[in-house]
Amino acid sequence: MTLRLFNSLTRRVEDFQPEDPARTTMYVCGPTVYNYVHIGNARGPVVFDVLARLLRRRFGRLDYARNITDVDDKINAAAAEQGVPISAITDRFAVAYREDMAALGVAPPDIEPEATRHIPQIIAMVERLVAAGNAYAVEGHVLFAVASFEAYGKLSRRELEDMLAGARVEVAPYKRDPGDFVLWKPSTGDLPGWDSPWGHGRPGWHIECSAMAAAHLGETIDIHAGGVDLQFPHHENEIAQSECAHGGKPFARFWLHNGMLNFGGAKMSKSLGNIEKVHDLVRAHPPEALRHALMSAHYRQPLDWSDALVEQSVRTLDRLYGTLRDIDALLPAGTAPDVAIPDAVEAALDDDLNTPQALAELAAIAGNARVLRSAIGNGETSGVGPLLALATLGASLRTGARVLGLLQQSPAAWFGRGTSGDDDARIQALVEERGAAKQARDFTRADAIRDQLAGEGVLLEDTPQGVRWKRA
Known part of the structure; x- marks a missing residue:
């Protein structure tokens, strides 16, 4: 190529x-x-x-x-x-x-x-x-x-x-x-x-x-x-x-x-004031969906950014991760054949980084996988051959998505986002950000983080070992 x-x-x-x-x-x-x-x-x-x-x-x-x-x-x-x-x-x-x-x-x-x-x-x-x-x-x-x-x-x-x-x-x-x-x-x-x-x-x-x-x-x-x-x-x-x-x-x-x-x-520009900060967006939305949204139009073209665009990317990733989850549920553990990057995905990127086309090729692979998964589940086809073909489609989907930086986590992790463990990490990150803001004498930002956490029922406690937090 x-x-x-x-x-x-x-x-x-x-x-x-x-x-x-x-x-x-x-x-x-x-x-x-x-x-x-x-x-x-x-x-x-x-x-x-x-x-x-x-x-x-x-x-x-x-x-x-x-x-x-x-x-x-x-x-x-x-x-x-x-x-x-x-x-x-x-x-x-x-x-x-x-x-x-x-x-x-x-x-x-x-x-x-x-x-x-x-x-x-x-x-x-x-x-x-x-x-x-x-x-x-x-x-x-x-x-x-x-x-x-x-x-x-x-x-x-x-x-x-x-x-x-x-x-x-x-x-x-x-x-x-x-x-x-x-x-x-x-x-x-x-x-x-x-x-x-x-x-x-x-x-x-x-x-x-x-x-x-x-x-x-x-x-x-x-x-x-x-x-x-x-x-x-x-x-x-x-x-x-x-x-x-x-x-x-x-x-x-x-x-x-x-x-x-x-x-x-x-x-979008700071001078116009019509901006959305990455720092805030990655805390409000799945970061992988933001990445997907940024690649949804050809890189040389303008991109209209909106909540609807991000929501559409979340739904698209829901569908792709759901496909992988359904494939994994049907296949024996460890069934993951080594496959090359799909030619159609690589060809799209070779064509002046045509990420929208590459995403379309991933959607086509996922669509084929869902059809085959349904046929196997309904008993319309059986045997080792269809299962191997399904495993190959799943591996191709993962391999093709990897070159775009997508589908990098397990379906369970994707659908389990927002659980208490993830929320604990988010709160700790905010506590650390507040500490850095105070050190830089950015008290406005530090107070805003404190108020945000207080609104979520998170209390901060200063100790000789540093700041600790607990839920009220």
């Missing part, structure tokens, strides 16, 4: 092969850790988790990097508001992000670089850009000169004037051109900063990803992925500064962009 992916750079579906047959490289833009991420931010990690699994099956070694942005003006503002160092904010929400992604079945990346741990690499890249004439220093800032890169705009395929018209561009008197963007900026005493040839300061957002990708994956990477909202200016700027810093070498061979989530008829 041949893996074919839509390359945003060329605007067409192309056969994919890694440049180095012994090593595939992929970089995905990760979170800025100043708050909990919303469900729209989870679509990329879920989809590209499916891609990472596919790349490993197909090509062997994959070096997959997904960064953490832990120095940013939004982080600075949150830290100043709470009177804590930025690490108190970033450490807390980086942990929360990893936990939320794990709940959605997203495997950790091979590499998770943090911006603050790559300041020397960032400074070195800025120095190369200044020396090459692609950047200039002025008033403690270093800016990339967009006019120095003739190919600027090749990803978004728009003229510079059009791109600037649709973007928030900082107007500053020290810029040579309105489109020039910041590589380094000065920090006052109350802001995080590092010493550099241009004074005490901190990096711009775009240069962080370029430096981290080069440090861990090389000057040219196979795949760079992220949300379509990052295409301009972030990804466009990454291309410009990376290719200028590396003597014109291509920064990324393939660019993949996932579509946005819409909520209530508008794009």
Whole structure:
């Protein structure tokens, strides 16, 4: 089979092969850790988790990097508001992000670089850009000169004037051109900063990803992925500064962009306030159903998010797990033949990660299994052959679902969700989250958790060994 992916750079579906047959490289833009991420931010990690699994099956070694942005003006503002160092904010929400992604079945990346741990690499890249004439220093800032890169705009395929018209561009008197963007900026005493040839300061957002990708994956990477909202200016700027810093070498061979989530008829975003946080959703719904919902539309298309969508995913998984439960009940214990990934499922994913088609193929396998299960149960067919065929269908369903990160638990565990054991774990997680919030001086969140637990009849007790809880 041949893996074919839509390359945003060329605007067409192309056969994919890694440049180095012994090593595939992929970089995905990760979170800025100043708050909990919303469900729209989870679509990329879920989809590209499916891609990472596919790349490993197909090509062997994959070096997959997904960064953490832990120095940013939004982080600075949150830290100043709470009177804590930025690490108190970033450490807390980086942990929360990893936990939320794990709940959605997203495997950790091979590499998770943090911006603050790559300041020397960032400074070195800025120095190369200044020396090459692609950047200039002025008033403690270093800016990339967009006019120095003739190919600027090749990803978004728009003229510079059009791109600037649709973007928030900082107007500053020290810029040579309105489109020039910041590589380094000065920090006052109350802001995080590092010493550099241009004074005490901190990096711009775009240069962080370029430096981290080069440090861990090389000057040219196979795949760079992220949300379509990052295409301009972030990804466009990454291309410009990376290719200028590396003597014109291509920064990324393939660019993949996932579509946005819409909520209530508008794009989901923090600025609009129409968001649903993953941290809350994984506690209110089965996380596997959230993952299913995120894959229910093709990754490049917009996805309308709603409670109805999640409920539909729960019902779909109920049906699939119910099929497995019925198969298991009919077969002798230990009847689980080894089967390959169904060709139709793999073919769907090879077709530009067509997860809706892959889900449809799983539904077809489950449908065939239910027909055969009914025939066996009604005595319409008998013998070893039908039982073996049923076992094969059940194994195919599990194997095909595994590549999507679905049907990873037993039917009993799926249908037993919400039992006291699960609820105890949920309560303990909330208690621990409250402790972390108090340590970060986020008393609003800590009080909200206390009130939530009190409303559920859960009492908290401070002891020398820590916080204990009990039901009233």
